[in-house]
Amino acid sequence: MSTYEFPRSLRLLRPGDFRNVFEQAEYKAGHPALLLLARSNQCNHARLGLVIAKRNIKFATGRNRVKRIIREQFRLKQYQLPAIDIVVIARRPLADIDNAELHQCMVKLLAKLSRQYEKNPPDRSSSSTA
């Protein structure tokens, strides 16, 4: 398919989904303002979850802005990504980054995760039992 949509199936919905990624993060991509953790999943597409803490970004408008841009980049890059669950964690300097810079940042970090996945693809038999 070639439509760039972002339905609910592409998001992490339950607390358990997040716990999965935190407990065993197979891939990591860092930046002073952002941290991406990822783990291979059983779907045949990538999924996205956001952790934007109030103590890192003080105002609700700022949190909304950051979430929208991250989701937008994920939506546009979803067919270039392997089947992994990604959790994006905001760090404090994120509040001072403007929209254009944040877009570029996400492009780089998602590409980095893809490269890690190609170098070190998951062992399907072991991950299905775990």
Next chain:
RNA sequence: CGAGUCUGCCAGGCAGCUGCUGUCCAGAGAAAUGCCUACGUAGUAGGUGAUUCUCUGGAGGGAGGAAAGUCCGGGCUCCACAGGGCAAAGUGCCAGGUAACGCCUGGGCGGCGCGAGCCGACGGAAAGUGCAACAGAAAAUAUACCGCCUAAGUGUUUUCGAACACCGGUAAGGUUGAAAUGGUGCGGUAAGAGCGCACCGCAUGGCUGGUAACAGUCCAUGGCAUGGAAAACCCCACUCGGAGCAAGACCAAAUAGGGGUCCAACGGCGUGGCCCACGCUGGACCCGGGUAGGUCGCUUGAGGUGCACGGUGACGUGCAUCCCAGAUGAAUGGCUGUCCACGACAGAACCCGGCUUAUCGGCAGACUCACUAU
């Protein structure tokens, strides 16, 4: 035209591409279920109504004036509750508005401003307890530091006239302070003092106006009594049960455990020397509680807009008309172009009424002051 006051409104626009999330319409598919028909009494096949879910297409909607702080008030929900009282907390000029309020409107009083206007924890200090740094004589049953007065009494000095000290009188004058016990004038006096008088002020009672707060100063009375602070306690009047949508209601896997019915009643394990006996252990179905998860609550409301009427006004009444976010890892956006005044503060989470705080600017109306012109 300049300076200013009050009230109301707006919150970058347009275009393209591309997302998210409710609603409605149409189509397709799936699920379990009700009804009807046939065979038949176990179920099978077909038709059909509504419901739910998924997908596709279309239409239309999608943050705020503060959504914020969570400071008040109410609705709603659950819990508690015969009735009454106390405590705690809050409010505090009067009248009205309201579902209610600590809000709003109108009025009174006090203060600020030339003015339009603005500001005001604005009940009680002769119920009681306590408080007031420093300064000052004295900070509340007033007081005598300086000053003023007096020379009767006591004493000292003496130029024998008197002078001075003590005692005594005095709140006019001085000094301190945020604040000092009515003001001015005349009389009065040893000097003074509401001691007396006049005027002003004050208090109490009456009268008049006003629903009232209060005002008038019209009359009488009182020489004046009651300094401040109630944001120290307190007194008086009034209001008040508690918790909050994670309220609360419903559906409900898997696993473990509980209750009941039926089947098997054979076997196994334990107690015991052995038998009997007792306890534990099996399968199927049903029931109740209830976790994950889901649904409802969840947006039609003290609702908006327009007109008419009543009211000084807040607001009320009637009619017409409109439906205007409802998310739940949590939507309401991203990118590009373009225009200009170059875009502030800032994001709904059950819902309303307020208050407070943040805020780039812009628009409209009413009014005030100053200047110029007529």
